[in-house]
Amino acid sequence: MIQTSQILETLRMIDQEKLDVRTITMGISLFNCVCDDTKRLASRVYSRIARQAENLVKVGQEIEREFGVPIVNKRISVTPISLITGAVDDPLPVALALDKAAHETGVDFIGGYSALVQKGMTEADKRLIESIPQALSETELMCSSVNVASTKAGIDMDAVRLCGEAIKQLAQRTKDQDGLGCAKLVIFSNAVEDNPFMAGAFHGPGEGDCAVSVGVSGPGVVKRALETVRGASFDVVAETIKKTAFRITRVGQLVAMEASERLGVPFGIVDLSLAPTPAIGDSVAHILEEMGIERCGTHGSTAALALLNDAVKKGGVMASSHVGGLSGAFIPVSEDIGMIEAAACGALTLDKLEAMTCVCSVGLDMIAVPGDTSAATISAIIADEAAIGMINTKTTAVRVIPAPGKQVGDFVEFGGLLGRAPVIPVHPFSSEAFIARGGRIPAPLNSLKN
């Protein structure tokens, strides 16, 4: 029998500590839509998604209501679009079909306008990457990603160069919104096939026809739990986070199983993530500060984040039957009030963020850099991050916004879950000649580790 105190604890987590399920994401395979006529392909893609996901939002709302836990987003991920556009000249009509299907089904985002080019690019991959600036500036709910590196394949530096250029063009095309388009584009190393989080979600080629995955959240709950053990040793801190992560993940597992049953779609994975929002009390940076760091970004931040990330996984993994996705703590600057404050006061720099990405989920995320940052510098930032992922056998990613017309110290405003961010400096020295080389950085040796 559940005790009254436990019931009230759950209510407090939801009401005051912003416990929520960040997303229910339905992954849909589009391989059965393939054809060599652009118009027919777009129409098949639209119908496939609209039919498969027609009840997704309704079921999400029902679960939210019955269990009394907010489900912030309902999303769709699809097969990387470059894999189904090999026989057509232009992937853009498919982008418009994806956006239309997202509007029709009422979801918050649709992801998968993607290409997997870690080893090399097909003509279709290249066309898709080159179309990203136009596709993302002419759609509203669609997200895009490109996987440019992996531990097994190395780094495709030609793709890295193209992605840097695409990000610059995309910022320019969406300059009226501070370069908002760039918030919908992620460049990955070791991308995972079952990630439910945007902007990097896609339904990988190794997945089945359809699956439902869930991404959990709850930085506020972890912060509150740590407030009860102030001054205690790290052994106690780690245990406290594990117990909290277990509870958060159990909610995710419950929601995932319910959604799977009601939608008649297999359960995919629960992504054990701590995903912050710009709201007060929902910050990963504040968890690190609760551990004793005056400001996120100062010395000790990487160690604190490593402990947090590991404890979240250890606590969460037993709470779910299938764990996957990105699973770890996210550090998106514009989406985390503590990160915003730390970046604004100079405690958190791009270099420190890069170091922190070595020990947490994903990478340089939602970072605004000056509008005059060159495409080569952005490509070099991507290459650095891809190298960290490649060598450490983990997913890393870059989602930077070269905010048009903005200088260091200015703010970009995206609103909603995407938040706001101070523009932080990049190094002034050039990487042009490095990026101009092209070719591939070979896959690393996986022994003799030191």
Added chain:
Amino acid sequence: MANVSKAVVTVLGFDRKGIIAKVSHVLFDRGINILDISQTIVDGFFNMVMVVDLSEPTCPFDELQDDLNRLGKAMGLQIRIQKNEIFEAMHQI
């Protein structure tokens, strides 16, 4: 899954006469049996947790939830009903 037919009603707010009577009345009207009640009042703040049996309801869950929400608004209380599984998931292995 065990206990699929149970839900938890929580009532939070300032104490006044008739809270339990009115909440129970809504539940009775909808054919719902109360399995357990625990109630405390601290400094005039009313706090009640009811476990109810949903196995023979006479209306859909969302209608019952709407009824309780309306009663909560009328009485200046926060009244919630949530399926029991969320509490079991979080607090039991």
